Amino acid sequence: MSTIHVHDKYFIPYLSGEEIINKVKELGASINRDYNGKRPLFISILNGSFIFSADLFKFLTIEAEICFIKLASYKGTKSSGQVVTAIGLDTDIKGRDIIILEDIIDTGKTLSQFLPQVYNQQPSSLKIAVLLHKPDATVFPVNIDYTCFSIPNKFVLGYGLDYNGLGRNLSQLYQLKED
Numbered sequence: 001m002s003t004i005h006v007h008d009k010y011f012i013p014y015l016s017g018e019e020i021i022n023k024v025k026e027l028g029a030s031i032n033r034d035y036n037g038k039r040p041l042f043i044s045i046l047n048g049s050f051i052f053s054a055d056l057f058k059f060l061t062i063e064a065e066i067c068f069i070k071l072a073s074y075k076g077t078k079s080s081g082q083v084v085t086a087i088g089l090d091t092d093i094k095g096r097d098i099i100i101l102e103d104i105i106d107t108g109k110t111l112s113q114f115l116p117q118v119y120n121q122q123p124s125s126l127k128i129a130v131l132l133h134k135p136d137a138t139v140f141p142v143n144i145d146y147t148c149f150s151i152p153n154k155f156v157l158g159y160g161l162d163y164n165g166l167g168r169n170l171s172q173l174y175q176l177k178e179d
């Protein structure tokens, strides 16, 4: 496994596909336990969460539903600071047990802007499950219920996460190589 080149940057291997899938499987088992007898509705945040959400969903043995919304705040390897809702929530979530699926929490801005929209619609419960969390990047603190990996404040790529549109198809995670 070696360095890869995407657009103008180099990335080094960080987490293997096997390490990731094992954690996602553990997360699935925790959710199966915690939501036994319930029927949660997952809200997956596009684009970055599509692979994480699909893999996690296959490990669920409880009844579960999923819908997708699209929020974006990133340009290149830096957050633009502006969160745009490109595809909104079209499902009635009142009285539902909601689990939000996010690929990565970086500054926390994306989720902290979206959460009030969810609370306004009065779900009966709300939890957040993330693949990756960069605790050192926090600007807007968000309570995360399930975290697969806490990672350093470095840009990562692969397993659904992109750098200017590329790299989402990589089955492992890479980290930006500092020059």
Ligand code: IMP
Binding pocket: 048, 073, 074, 079, 102, 103, 104, 105, 106, 107, 108, 109, 110, 111, 154, 155, 156, 157, 161, 162, 163
């Ligand atoms: P936040 O609003 O700063 O928490 O950023 C959240 C969004 O930025 C995530 O959903 C990702 O789409 C994107 N993002 C944050 N960090 C990275 C990274 O290291 N690689 C790729 N995308 C990232």
Ligand code: MG
Binding pocket: 045, 046, 047, 048, 049, 102, 103, 104
């Ligand atoms: Mg995202």
